[in-house]
Amino acid sequence: MTPILDAQGLCKKFGAVTAAWGISIAVEPDTVVGLIGTNGAGKTTFVNMVTGYLKPDTGIISFKGRDVTALHPRQITQLGICRSFQIPQLYDSLTVLENVIVALGIVLRNSKPRRLARTPKIVPGHGTTLMAAAETMLARFGLAQYRNSPAGVLPEGVRKLLDIAVALAVKPEMLILDEPTSGVSSDEKFGIMDTVMNAVRSEGVTVLFVEHDMEIVSRYSKRVIAFYEGRVLADGAPAHVLGDPDVRKYIVGGQVAVRAEDIARA
């Protein structure tokens, strides 16, 4: 199968720090890929390069066979890659429902011929289709009970879900989640991932997610890519990658060691 996303030889330096050192990753459509690695390993840099926030110093990124390396985040989003953020990026003064409606409205506007989309509609109740689509989205994410709450006052777990819901509302072909369960209590994290994966499955979206929690990674990804110091350390099936001696030594093992330290300190 031809890859939907093909990144070749991505390098990125920030001054003396090399964040990406020749990263090459090809992603098949309709799969779920977990990106793991310690802080500073290059996962977020990779995500930022794919979504156009950062431009690689060298290397090429193509999406659906099209070179997107030099494109602006907006153009990349329009082509079909959408992302959520480690710190949810929401419209805090708008309600949960309005957050989703803004996203759906943008999609509507981008998909229609420009002339039509700009015509103001004065017919009462024209927004009903948008409203219905937004309600469906909220129901799917279990956010219906918060529909009229401003996004700014929601608990962190709900904000994370909403952040992913609006990303999915933009109707991407590839969804990139940056640490979807960070800052969320451990009883909530599986709930979030189950909700997201169910929603994604019904849309047929390819998912890339950055994650530190190995339980989440092994449960939800079909493929795992391990980053270490700006390089790809291992790439393959979850069992294979998580069992890799180098991965255990530098990434997974590190996590366990840190936890043991925490316990000892407490």
Place this chain on the structure above:
Amino acid sequence: MKRADHTLLVLVVALLALLVIGLLLPKWLFLLTLSLGKGLVVLGLMLLLRTGLVSFGQGLFYCLGAYAVGSLGQFFGIKDVLLMLLTGVVIGSVIAFLLGFLMAKYRDIFFAMLSLAFSMILYGLLVRTAALGSTDGFNVAPPTLFRRPIGGEQHQFALFALACVLAFVAALVMHAYFETPLGRLSPAIRDNEIRVEYMGASVRQAIHVKYVIAGALAGLGGALTAMTVGHIDPDLAYWTTSGEFIFVAILSGTGSVIAPFLGAFVFEIIRTYAYQYSPNTWQLVVGSALLIVIVFLPAGLWSVFGHLRRRGSS
């Protein structure tokens, strides 16, 4: 539950009420027409405020609209009211479109100061242009509608009625615009520009469009004011004029498309009476009025209706 939208109903009632008031109280016509003109400018400013942008230079388009009307009569002998108003709108939107390429790159204080700078450039130019009357400006002849006079002392009601209809249409279109996908981008841009871009919409383009709409409304308001007052001078572009629009916007609140007109009227009343009863300290009275509104009604005069409705329903 979402509250039912009564804006159309309220607008129709307000339009009819205004027309009746105009018929019954001819002495108020001048103040009412002036308020409608300024309300149009504030309506545009409200759109920018909702987008998180404070323009401290709407006086630029206001003045351009007024001078366009004045020049049409003075130099071309054109007095048709519709043509004059259209010219005000066109010049406001064209200049806003051109400046918008630069303005859309700036935010916050930089946006405010740049808009202020442009309006002061126009002020400076007008003050030094003898052909346009320098600091004195010049008089605007009363306009005509289908060759019949409108405005002026005798036909004030006709111009007022036209202003009412314009304000009604502008408020209604703006209200509908807020519900369109592009209109909904306003609060989204104010809250989080990055997310807007990551949803696939261009923030710069959206701001440019909103700036043009605000410019067109300010041009229209300026045109209407020139006809109402019958005189124009460079002060229309002076920073205090632009400041007055912000003042009225804060007084009104951004809650409803009707608020700017109400706010403009309240402002004109406060100022007129303050000037009448304390000519030396009228600014003090106006300032105190704003202070009271900010302290007791932080969401503007319009929020009074929200409080009343909540009290009524509970």
